[in-house]
């Protein structure tokens with residue numbers, strides 16, 4: 001029995017919440033939780049969240065990504081999460097999503113502006129493209145991390161954000177999606193020929209009951 005069993009279950013629960021909301025796009029996306037000063041939990045690579053068990057969650061050493069617990073291969077984006085958790089000492093959790101609307105913005109190379117006072121900072125800042133799961137992507141993020149920005153848009157890919165807790169990270173993902181919806185809506189106003197499925201997604205994200 002792992003001494004981190006409770007935290008592993010919390011990671012799994014948060015994954016299921018995000019997957020239910022469509023933010024992980026199948027097996028895409030992954031999640032990390034700081035366990036203590038030296039360790040973090042992270043989801044396994046290419047995991048089907050609906051088949052995952054809490055004991056499948058890996059425990060890695062923050063300093064060098066050495067695996068301490070877990071039978072499965074840790075997420076290929078473990079390095080991204082470690083960079084976030086090392087830089088933002090106040091972040092207890094880090095989440096990487098392929099959420100549809102923010103990922104659409106990542107294709108058109110824009111920052112996503114956030115409402116004044118958002119805990120994530122003023123924007124979701126665009127990071128130049130580097131392939132998924134590579135040291136290049138980790139370095140591209142690491143050198144652009146800012147003390148007052150907790151969310152970043154990975155070009156042509158998705159989002160990574162840090163938050164105080166898993167609950168805060170899940171809520172942050174929804175706020176980012178709403179902000180992306182507002183941005184895309186403003187662009188669609190000028191380009192009425194954009195496809196209607198995208199407009200439908202934007203409309204759904206802007207529903208008041210989605211507000212968190």
Ligand SMILES: [Zn+2]
Pocket residue numbers: 028029077096097098132157158
């Ligand atoms: Zn990804």
